[in-house]
Amino acid sequence: MASPHTHRVVILGGGFAGLHAARGLARSAVSITLIDRQNHHTFQPLLYQVATAMLSPANIAAPIRHILASQRNAEVVMGDVTGIDADSRTVHLADGGAVPYDTLIVATGATHSYFGHEQWAAHAPGLKTIDDALQIRRKFLLAFESAERASDDASRRAALTFVVIGAGPTGVELAGAMSEISRSALHHDFRRIDTTTARVVLIEAQDRVLATYPYAASVRALKDLGALGVEVMLESRAVEIDARGVTVVGARIPEPYRIDAGNVIWAAGVKASPIAASLGVPLDPAGRVAVEPDLSVPGHPDIFVAGDLARIDDQRTGSPVPGVAPAAMQMGDHVARLIAARARRSASGAARHPAPFRYKDKGTLATIGRNRAVACVFGGVHSGFIAWLFWALLHVVYLIGFRNRMLTMLEWAWAYVTFSRGARLITGMPKDTPS
Amino acid sequence: MASPHTHRVVILGGGFAGLHAARGLARSAVSITLIDRQNHHTFQPLLYQVATAMLSPANIAAPIRHILASQRNAEVVMGDVTGIDADSRTVHLADGGAVPYDTLIVATGATHSYFGHEQWAAHAPGLKTIDDALQIRRKFLLAFESAERASDDASRRAALTFVVIGAGPTGVELAGAMSEISRSALHHDFRRIDTTTARVVLIEAQDRVLATYPYAASVRALKDLGALGVEVMLESRAVEIDARGVTVVGARIPEPYRIDAGNVIWAAGVKASPIAASLGVPLDPAGRVAVEPDLSVPGHPDIFVAGDLARIDDQRTGSPVPGVAPAAMQMGDHVARLIAARARRSASGAARHPAPFRYKDKGTLATIGRNRAVACVFGGVHSGFIAWLFWALLHVVYLIGFRNRMLTMLEWAWAYVTFSRGARLITGMPKDTPS
Numbered sequence: 075m076a077s078p079h080t081h082r083v084v085i086l087g088g089g090f091a092g093l094h095a096a097r098g099l100a101r102s103a104v105s106i107t108l109i110d111r112q113n114h115h116t117f118q119p120l121l122y123q124v125a126t127a128m129l130s131p132a133n134i135a136a137p138i139r140h141i142l143a144s145q146r147n148a149e150v151v152m153g154d155v156t157g158i159d160a161d162s163r164t165v166h167l168a169d170g171g172a173v174p175y176d177t178l179i180v181a182t183g184a185t186h187s188y189f190g191h192e193q194w195a196a197h198a199p200g201l202k203t204i205d206d207a208l209q210i211r212r213k214f215l216l217a218f219e220s221a222e223r224a225s226d227d228a229s230r231r232a233a234l235t236f237v238v239i240g241a242g243p244t245g246v247e248l249a250g251a252m253s254e255i256s257r258s259a260l261h262h263d264f265r266r267i268d269t270t271t272a273r274v275v276l277i278e279a280q281d282r283v284l285a286t287y288p289y290a291a292s293v294r295a296l297k298d299l300g301a302l303g304v305e306v307m308l309e310s311r312a313v314e315i316d317a318r319g320v321t322v323v324g325a326r327i328p329e330p331y332r333i334d335a336g337n338v339i340w341a342a343g344v345k346a347s348p349i350a351a352s353l354g355v356p357l358d359p360a361g362r363v364a365v366e367p368d369l370s371v372p373g374h375p376d377i378f379v380a381g382d383l384a385r386i387d388d389q390r391t392g393s394p395v396p397g398v399a400p401a402a403m404q405m406g407d408h409v410a411r412l413i414a415a416r417a418r419r420s421a422s423g424a425a426r427h428p429a430p431f432r433y434k435d436k437g438t439l440a441t442i443g444r445n446r447a448v449a450c451v452f453g454g455v456h457s458g459f460i461a462w463l464f465w466a467l468l469h470v471v472y473l474i475g476f477r478n479r480m481l482t483m484l485e486w487a488w489a490y491v492t493f494s495r496g497a498r499l500i501t502g503m504p505k506d507t508p509s
Numbered sequence: 510m511a512s513p514h515t516h517r518v519v520i521l522g523g524g525f526a527g528l529h530a531a532r533g534l535a536r537s538a539v540s541i542t543l544i545d546r547q548n549h550h551t552f553q554p555l556l557y558q559v560a561t562a563m564l565s566p567a568n569i570a571a572p573i574r575h576i577l578a579s580q581r582n583a584e585v586v587m588g589d590v591t592g593i594d595a596d597s598r599t600v601h602l603a604d605g606g607a608v609p610y611d612t613l614i615v616a617t618g619a620t621h622s623y624f625g626h627e628q629w630a631a632h633a634p635g636l637k638t639i640d641d642a643l644q645i646r647r648k649f650l651l652a653f654e655s656a657e658r659a660s661d662d663a664s665r666r667a668a669l670t671f672v673v674i675g676a677g678p679t680g681v682e683l684a685g686a687m688s689e690i691s692r693s694a695l696h697h698d699f700r701r702i703d704t705t706t707a708r709v710v711l712i713e714a715q716d717r718v719l720a721t722y723p724y725a726a727s728v729r730a731l732k733d734l735g736a737l738g739v740e741v742m743l744e745s746r747a748v749e750i751d752a753r754g755v756t757v758v759g760a761r762i763p764e765p766y767r768i769d770a771g772n773v774i775w776a777a778g779v780k781a782s783p784i785a786a787s788l789g790v791p792l793d794p795a796g797r798v799a800v801e802p803d804l805s806v807p808g809h810p811d812i813f814v815a816g817d818l819a820r821i822d823d824q825r826t827g828s829p830v831p832g833v834a835p836a837a838m839q840m841g842d843h844v845a846r847l848i849a850a851r852a853r854r855s856a857s858g859a860a861r862h863p864a865p866f867r868y869k870d871k872g873t874l875a876t877i878g879r880n881r882a883v884a885c886v887f888g889g890v891h892s893g894f895i896a897w898l899f900w901a902l903l904h905v906v907y908l909i910g911f912r913n914r915m916l917t918m919l920e921w922a923w924a925y926v927t928f929s930r931g932a933r934l935i936t937g938m939p940k941d942t943p944s
Contacts, residue, residue: 113654113935130565137933139698149700152654152935171658204936219548219587223604263574265584498572500548500587501639502937 080105084175086155088115088138090402091181091381096148098410102417106148113137113152124207126251127498131204157352177376179409184382187343194315198338215500217336221267234272235335237320239312240342241278243440249276250442253302274304279311287438290455291448298442346383358385367430380405388433395433439465515540519610521590523550523573525837526616526816531583533845537852541583548572548587559642561686562933566639592787612811614844619817622778629750633775650935652771656702669707670770672755674747675777676713678875684711685877688737709739714746722873725890726883733877781818793820802865815840823868830868874900
C-alpha cells in the first residue's frame, strides 16, 4: 500500500496500453494500481486463432498479476469500474470499492458496436475477449456436428454456411481461417458431410477489404481470400440478422439477398468503452475521447487516455491514429514517460512541458490462412510465405511471456506440419453453465 | 453408412472403454457408430490438473472424431442418448433420432453422487468433465482475487479456505495441488494477502486416505499431504453444504464442526450413468449393471457394458473391479475381441463360446504435489520422486495423441522448472455466458 507521499497512479485496463504504461513506470517513485475486469491480459491480434480452434486460450493470454508479479510498485485489482469521479479523483468499482488516484490512465479500449441493432448481438457474436473466442469456437465446431446430423439438404447447407461481417483485419483473418480449417483439418473427421463444401461469406461495406491498409494490400488479400474459397461481398451491409441467417443489401445486389447461415460473426463496428462517458468531456461519434496532443484529457491534466479509447490525429499524416496494438503500446509508453518525468520534476521543482505523442507506424500485417499474408512494411507491400513468416515471428515476439511464446510457436509449428487443429474442443455448453 | 449385411455395433460413450472398444474393432467387418454427448474424449486422470490451472483443456482432451478419423469403419455422432430399447434394438437420442444396432456397447461411465443431497451440487461442484474442471478452476482462482479485495479478516480467511470432500485419488490429488499452488505459484502475484496461509481441508469418511489402495500407500500419502500443508480429517463426513461453507461431523470430533469456506469441491460419491436404468435389468445400489462374466447384460447377449458402468468381481481377488482407467480400457478391449470373434464365427458358422473378462491389475498410482507420489506396482509400495516420475511417464504415454503428449510434457516440464502455472485464466464468467 502507498505511503501518503507516494504519487498514486491508477490504470484502468490491462490491455496493451495499460500494461505498457505500468511497465514504463517500473523504476519511478510512484505506486501503481492496475484495475481490470478480467484477470488476464489477452493478445487480441491472435484471438481469431482461438476462435478457430488453432490455439488454446492459455497460449495467447496470461494473468495480469503474473505479468506484473516482480514489479513491486504495482498492484493488480480484478474489478469492474463503474465510474470516474474527476473532482474527487476517485475511481468507483461495482463492488462498492473506491480507489483514489493522483494520476489516472484510462485504457479500457473498445468493444463491438452493432450500430444501434443491439438485438443482433445474440445472433452475431463479436470477438474481443477470450470468452468471445470460446463462444465463437463452440458455435463454429457445433455447426459441423449439426450438419453431420442434418436430415435435409437445406439445413445441412445452412449449418455449413458461415458469414463474417466486416472485412477489417479481424474479419479477413477469421474468414480465411474458417474457410481453410473447413477445407483441410476437418476434412477427414466426418463421414456424412463434405466439409470442403462449407461456404464462408465475408461482407464489407466499403469497396475493398482491409480498407485502412494500402490499396495493393487490399488487392492481394482479396486474391488470397478467393484462393481459400471465401466469397467476398463488397459495398454490402447486413440489414437483418436473426437466428437463421443474414439479409444483405448492397450496391452490386439488385435486391435484398438472404443468406441462411447457422453462424454469423460480427467483425464490423467498434465503439469505445462506456467508461469514457463518466469523464464528462466531449466524445467522438464512436465514443472515444478527443485527447490533447500529450494524450491528456482536455481540462484534466491528471487524466490520460491511451489505446483504442483515445482519439488523436497522426501528426505526420493528419489521419487518426488507428486502433491497433502497436499504437496502444506506444501510447502506454508515452504516458509512462510523461508521468515518470513529472515525478522527477516534482522532486526537483521544475516546470511542466508535456511532449506530444507521435505515432510511429511500423507497418501493418494481416494473415490469410496457413501461408498467405500481406505485410505493409519497409515502404512496400509484401505478400505470400515471406510475409506470413514475418507476421508469425513478429506476433510471437510480441506475445507477452516466454512460456506463451514457446508454446505458441510449437502449436503453430505442429498445426503447420500436421494441418490438424489441436484445440478443437466444444466446451461451455449452455446447459452445463452454472447459473 | 452400413450396407444391410454389415453388423452394426453402436457404442455409447467415448471414454476409455468406448474408445478401446472402437479401436479394437478397427479390422473387423462391422460398422461402428460411437455416440457421445461431448465432442471430445477426456483423459480423466489429469482433470485435476486443469482444475488447478496447470494444464489447458486441450492438453488432456481430443476430439473423438479426430481420434477415429482414420478408422474408416467408425463414425461418430455427437448426441444425447435418452434411452435404449432392447426389444427393437434401438438407441434413442434427445433430438428425436433413433440409431439401430445389432450389438450395443454401453460405456457411459459414472457421474457424481451427492448421496441424496442434490442441492449440494450448486455449492460443491464435482470433477468429471472439462467443463467441471473449468468451473472449479474459475472458482479456485477467483477465491484469491476475492481475498485480495476482502475488507475484513473473516471473509479473507473464508475465501482462502478450500474444502475437498472425499480422499480417493481425485480428492487427494486435488487437495495436494491446491495446497501446493497456493504456497508456490501464486505466492508472488498478490500484494495484500499471503497465499501461503491458504487452508486446504480434506474430508474422508473412512479411516485412511486412498482407502482402495494398499495400507502402506495410505500412510505415505497422508504424510505427503501433511508436508504440503493439507489438513486431513478422517472418519468425518459433511452434513451440510451451503454457499458459505461446510458442516462436518465425525468420530474424532465431539460436535458438528463448521468450516467457513468459499470453495467446496465434491470428490466423494460416484453413481452410474442413468442410461443403465433403461435396460430394464437389475442395478446395484450405485446404479451399475451386474454383468455376466463376459461383460454382457443378463438376458441380452447382444448388449455389453464396459467401464465404470459395469459391476463385476475380479476373479482373482473376489472384490469388485475398480472404476479406474486401466480397467475401462481392458473391458473395452475385451468386448471388442468378443465381437470380432463373433463376426468371424458368424462368417464360418461356428458356435459361440464367450470368454470371461479377467482384470489385470497393473498397479495403482497417485500423485501428491510436484514431486511426491505413491505407486503400488511390482509387488510393493513406492513413493517420492521416483514414484512421481513413473506416474508422470505413465500418464503421458497413455495420453491419446502424440500432440497432446508432447505439449503436456512441455507444460509439465515448464511448470516444474518455473513453478508457475500457465493456464491460470478466469474464463466463462456467468455474466458473459450466452443465455
